[in-house]
Amino acid sequence: MASRPFSVTDLPGFATIAIVAFVALYVPILTLVAYSFNGATSVAVWGGFSLQWYVAAWDNTVVQAAAMRSLGIAACASVLATTVATMAALGTTRTAPFRGQTAIYVAINQPLMVPEIVTAVALLIFFAAIKVATGYTGLAYLVLAHTAFCIPFAYLPIRARLEGMDLSLETAAADLYASRWRTFRHVTLPLLAPGIAAGAMLAFVISLDDVVITEFVKSAGQDTLPTYMLGQMRRAITPETNAISTALLALTVLLLTAFFILTRKRD
Template structure:
């Protein structure tokens, strides 16, 4: 009776069905997209035979190669920049002695990219660069991405720092280690998984970013998402499916690594990302 009642408490009729529907809804479109990247025909809805033809075509496409190089350049710079900004801030924010006002100001500033609609960030950055007269080509995109990626790098690092045992660094001080030395030998190695997963999330966010890049990038600054957008707007071919599959695969690998490294703690650290 007690067991039966407990079951009744936690299970509601139809919830399981809705859950299955939800996962189907979430994954079927992606599955269709991936499946037709292996179709030998030009059609993206009529199946012929299995082939890697479109992958070969995508790899040989020079415009696409250029876009990938641009995307990687921007993502690498933005990732390094975002981590260099987020790491010292995270150490201070989780440490003792920082005033409440300083902490909440800094946290608020770094959360802006999560709160402000991305289209507004995009046009604000465009307006700023044109008004001030900064024209560094791809450099503009790098600056915009760096700032936008900061919160995504920050969250896993802060989560990791919060879970660290403070007694470990205190033990180091007791053993006459100087503060920098204790930080280098104790805190930093323990912090590494948080930093790596923060870097991975920042990388994904920059790699996938479309709206900010669209507004900020000038001629010759085409990144992979801009290239994909161009294809979607003109003609959808299986080559697009092949490129998209590659992009999804990269995100999957990076996210899984970040997830494993933080022990699933990035789950709650989501914010508004258009």
């Protein structure tokens, strides 16, 4: 009889460990979602089903301002990060191998390996010097900081898409005397669009959820939604915070689902 191929799922206790891991990951999140509909003012005592905290969060002008600021920063950062990541991906995949190519790839993805607090402190020092020299303290610093942090997240799906694309269509366009720009515009870019969209959505989610870098770089009065929630938790936790967290969770799940659909392999 032929030997059965090895599968990690056949190891003793695999199912138990998997169940424990899923419980540890998702039960706290499900609890948060459930208590966002709590009618009581306490986050620990159930007071019946109610949507009052969603209404309170929707009517809170501070929450509205923080949410619009978060969405604006995330949108700008995702566009800039995706643009830079697309150029970097083209430069590292659509060229002949050259000396230092691996080093460039490592440098682009280095922020993924470095602890976020290190990146935050470095950006704080860098932008603090610029603030002192220019006197400008606007939101551009947050946009640039989020862009720098999101570039590798956008780069990975775009590079993966490029590496999986067939070069024959681009070669055929070149054989038909199409310029490099026309080849890119009419052949490469349409084929690359799902990867670009996936990278943009991933960068948007990372920027929208960021706390550490935002907390270090922002100036007074520039709270985003995550930093506003962090400030509220330091004072008094109410189910309104749970409602805001659930709304952010729903938006993140929606974007990540779209990211999965765009990046999955098709037969």
